[in-house]
Amino acid sequence: MTKNQLTRLTIEIIERGFPELSNIELTAVFRKSKDYHFCWGLLSPEWFFIEASTRLKQAPLIAVSGGLAHELVHITNCYKNIAFDNIADLIYKISRRSYIWNERRTDMEAVKRGFGKELVAFSEWAYTGKPENPERGLSMGELRSIVEA
Ligand SMILES: [Zn+2]
Numbered sequence: 001m002t003k004n005q006l007t008r009l010t011i012e013i014i015e016r017g018f019p020e021l022s023n024i025e026l027t028a029v030f031r032k033s034k035d036y037h038f039c040w041g042l043l044s045p046e047w048f049f050i051e052a053s054t055r056l057k058q059a060p061l062i063a064v065s066g067g068l069a070h071e072l073v074h075i076t077n078c079y080k081n082i083a084f085d086n087i088a089d090l091i092y093k094i095s096r097r098s099y100i101w102n103e104r105r106t107d108m109e110a111v112k113r114g115f116g117k118e119l120v121a122f123s124e125w126a127y128t129g130k131p132e133n134p135e136r137g138l139s140m141g142e143l144r145s146i147v148e149a
Helices: 003-017 054-058 061-079 088-094 096-127 140-148
Strands: 025-031 038-044 047-053
Touching (some): 003 025, 003 061, 047 061, 054 061, 061 096, 096 140
Parallel strands (some): 025 047
């Protein structure tokens, strides 16, 4: 997957499930990272970026879509000024439990917006064979049971 394909996929996901983001500027790039699969941030109040680890270039499209949908929930919350995401780093320092709660709620919102199968695919691609970590949000088992329900 190229940077242009990543950008196009992000725009497709916005069109499919995040209408409130349709007017904002978005930059999507690949970056070498051992620490994360995705991260997001703000370049200006109307301009967001998403960074995807270069490892995702080899991932199935549906898995990349799931990861992007999760990040877009964070961006939507920030854009709508839902306080939790704006101070996520601070929250993490204060309370790991609040951070975990926020990651779980972010996954739930992505499922609600129609990206459950994509989240399962991302979880399978990223975490199969790795120990569970609640900081990632919903577990693979939880995601599967929600999507299959
Ligand atoms: Zn997250």
